[in-house]
Amino acid sequence: MTERALDVEAVDSGYGEVQVLRDLSLHLDSDEIVCIIGPNGAGKSTVLKTVFGLLKPWTGSVELAGRDITGEDPEDLVRTGMGYVPQVDNVFSSLTIEENLRMGGVARKEGLQARIDELYDQFPILDEKRTAKARTLSGGQRQVLAFARALVMEPDVLLIDEPSAGLAPNIVQSVFEDVQKVNELGTAVLMVEQNAREGLAISDRGYVLDQGTVAYEGDADGLLDDPEVSRLYMGGADYEGVEGQ
Secondary structure, eight states: OOOEEEEEEEEEEEETTEEEEEEEEEEEETTOEEEEEOSTTSSHHHHHHHHTTSSOOSEEEEEETTEEOTTOOHHHHHHTTEEEEOSSSOSOTTSBHHHHHHHHTTTOOSOHHHHHHHHHHHSHHHHHTTTSBGGGSOHHHHHHHHHHHHHTTOOSEEEEEOTTTTOOHHHHHHHHHHHHHHHHTTOEEEEEOSSHHHHHHTOSEEEEEETTEEEEEEEHHHHHHOHHHHHHHSOGGGOOOOOOO
């Protein structure tokens, strides 16, 4: 039986006195990829920051595998089953790939090298370049390294903020394939994505955010086929990507 990995219930959140999320609820099952799409400024990235404890929710609750984690610090969440890949500054450019992976496992008490070796097996491009500085990697390779860093602690849930942002179109598909690989290796993925169609195409379900609240939700295929969702949030038939928050 599929287990619930993440539950977000009736959350209000924001920055200072500026409210961004309003009565937001969503969930993620343990075997899923779920994609959050929506217009610029809808609050998509704010969802991930609130779930990961970078922002404290004003009201509502967040549960990880049935445990209330509302307002917990990111450091504690990393130790108890959650990873986060931000859109920017997601690797240490001056460190090697190996050093980046070790930084991702600083809270791991044992088996760090064995886990890093597993990740090299799963992402061979990192093995080939393990002594290279992260700044020498291509945009797609940096994203793979960011995923692997977050996976060192073997999270049950991985939050990914716009994995295709800033990447050339010919690299985007490869990055999405790596997101699928992360899921196939046993990690549930909650992803914010600016390329709505491409993001939904690899997802099980999706949520459309508008002005900080869920405007539409459902199976990814259903959202892709919904003419109203397409017209309002994907630019209709001529859609080529929207900029996300």
